[in-house]
Amino acid sequence: MIENKIHIKVFFNNEVHNIITYKNEYRNLMQLLADRLVLDDFGECKGEGKCGTCMILAINKSYSKSDYYRNELNTLSKFKNERDNLRLSCQLLINEEIQGLHLEITEAI
Numbered sequence: 001m002i003e004n005k006i007h008i009k010v011f012f013n014n015e016v017h018n019i020i021t022y023k024n025e026y027r028n029l030m031q032l033l034a035d036r037l038v039l040d041d042f043g044e045c046k047g048e049g050k051c052g053t054c055m056i057l058a059i060n061k062s063y064s065k066s067d068y069y070r071n072e073l074n075t076l077s078k079f080k081n082e083r084d085n086l087r088l089s090c091q092l093l094i095n096e097e098i099q100g101l102h103l104e105i106t107e108a109i
């Protein structure tokens with residue numbers, strides 16, 4: 001049997017959440033986080049990549065400019081938060097690319 005569980009670790013509100021999901025269980029990472037952690041005001045544009053409210057900081061993974069999708073970099077550039085490895089969770093699919101990801105939910109500021 002093929003192991004298709006995807007494990008991620010989420011740091012939010014001084015708590016650590018170990019989340020197990022399956023490939024394509026949700027349309028994207030934003031929907032998974034909103035569903036499992038019951039987040040207010042998260043994902044306001046419903047995944048269009050425009051609002052920035054689904055912003056996360058990848059802790060154990062680095063991204064290069066070519067890893068970003070569609071208008072993701074443009075949306076991220078609207079905020080003062082200039083740390084590396086910020087992503088819009090609505091642009092990340094539930095697949096092997098997020099396997100083992102440690103992330104922090106960060107405010108769009």
Ligand code: FES
Binds near residue numbers: 075
């Ligand atoms: S839900 Fe709006 S940018 Fe991700």
